[in-house]
Amino acid sequence: MTNSQQEKVRCAGCGVNLQTKDSGKPGFVPAAALEKEIIICQRCFRIKNYNEAASVAIDQDDFLRLLGGIAATDSLVVHIVDLFDFEGSIIPGLQRFVGNNPVLLVVNKIDLLPKGVSTNRLRNWVQKQAKAQGIRLMDVILCSAKRGTGFEHVIEALAQHRGDRDVYVVGATNVGKSTLINRLIRDYSDLERELTTSRYPGTTLDAVHIPLDDGHDIIDTPGIVYSHRMTEIVPRDVLGAILPEKEIKPIVYQLNADQSIFVGALARFDFVEGERQSFTFYVSNGLKLHRTKLERADELYAEHKGVMLAPPSAEQLADMPAWTRHRLNVKRGQEMDVFISGLGWIHVNSTVGALIDIHAPKGIRVMLRDALI
Template identity: 45%
Template sequence: MEELHCIGCGSVLQSHDPKKPGFIPSSALAKSDEDIICRRCFRLKHYNEILPIEVTQDDFYEIISNIGETDSLVVMIIDIFDIEGSLIPQINKLTNHNDCVVLVNKRDLLPKSVSERKLLHHLRKILADSNLRPLEIFIMSAKRYHNIDTVMEAISNISGNRDIYVVGATNVGKSTFINTLLKSYAASSNDIITVSEHMGTTLNVIKIPFDHNYIIDTPGIYNDHQIGNYLSPESLKIITPKKEIKPRSFQLNPQQTLFINGFARIDFVEGPWTSFICYFAPMIKIHRTKLSNADDLYKNRRFDVLKYPLQEESFALIPHQLQIPTGKHDLILPGLGFITIIGPAKIIAHVHQKTMPYIREALI
């Protein structure tokens, strides 16, 4: 019997194990049609509820490494709001050095005044530092259709008659991008691939005929240092921006602290009075206090004042000492956002134990 696949996540449909990908009750499977979806995708689509399933990180890497056995165009999507956190530096090796185009998604999250020329300059440097040298780099917004026509024309010309594999870390917008293409160029009025804010929605490859070849959606690769991998769905909603980020500016003296909800803490230890311009999702609350009060506040008021992520019992903040050079630089809190600081400044960034803060030239 021919295998049937869930049109939403790509899993092989099966009725024997509810904990495995692709589960669907046998009664529903008997009524199947070409648009059938598994129980997990059904619950996700209609109730925004994600059911736990057993998929390992090795499963994802094995799927991606199969691209290396083909002659294809690899389209890697990264998140403009979490550039370094959503990179896959090993993508060239995993795909056996197939041609690669990089799409930088979610342009709509940054202020409209930001120069795309300046963004591209920074992006080329960041990619080069990770030994990534794509044929082309494009800035786009799959959700808002920004630059989609240019992107589609470019990847169509570059791919020729080759298949196009869309790859990326979890939650960068791969499935949203493919749905946008289908709506724009294939007269599709509805989302075909399941899209959600939850990490790891796509579980297997989803192969869609397009022109004379296929566009193939792949599962998102888990980067261990993405904070979203360690948060509950409720906390993930808080940290995930859905519209243009409005900068929030704080003028700080040394010996002051900023709490980013309970997700992170930034101590301004030494330096002249300066600006901390924060770029985080609107639902994230920023609380300023004296450094001398910070420990007590975190210990005794984190659940009410700081809105500590309640369901993350193992959530712990680890301090990292950093020196902001003279001039304008960004302090990156992977998966959360960034703070533009005018240095020099000595800071201590307290972040989730699996993530690592770092400094880059100011993006904005």
């Protein structure tokens, strides 16, 4: 292979290996573009021509290798997380990868919570959860990428904390990272001038360096794929049902022991033992909940999954992992959420205690956490 041919298998912008099969993965380029003298991937093309970053995903091992290089730099790290899927989207062990670099935690999708939730309470809750993950935060910013709420605070925080540094933006898929990157591009970078005068600044793997006016860069890293999130295992046409688009309307059930609630055909909540009490479901408004007796739950699922209990459809369920059971014990006096990554959470309203089983696809993260609301 000649030097010219070797250049053509890598993006002239970010250096990633080019491929023509999957537009959702790094390095995608339309087949016709391979005939060009200088080839850049679709992601670089969108930034260069439209001042717009596109979402791509990367597997966990490659992402961790990419993260590992940040510790040797002097940078500000912006970690974007999804408030609706906080434990599912936060990067475990982030601090050991970024070293002593300061971390700004941007918490997206606050518009999904019911009106009236205290922002101070949310901020304190986020700080406590991040501390439990060992992350030392410079600041916490609450925002909504979709609504544009709070983005002025993100810009202010960057101006306050960046100093003479590059900015690394990291996060899982579907957390709103591209929206933030696009806003930063518009506010900080004259890309038309920068990118027409020189080769697009390249790096290792799939990180894209977006030049800032002061000579530093925003480094846009691909979204990491976490298979423990429901959003990563459901078919694409089911995402619209499980990802909330607007404020969640909590649904409260007064349950006796030995009652169950199905969340479509995606999960099942069993109240196994405890006094009669209420449970509040915070899931997408696009999902249907169905109550039944625990003794009938298995039979109901077998007969009605994919039809009355949906989404997904019966055909789609055949391609998803089988359910596994998680037993959770909420002790007397505790105020807890039952969290199902990518699907939402159930608040245990009573303080008398409850024994709960959650049935969800194998591999999905299910856990108890301190109550968010």
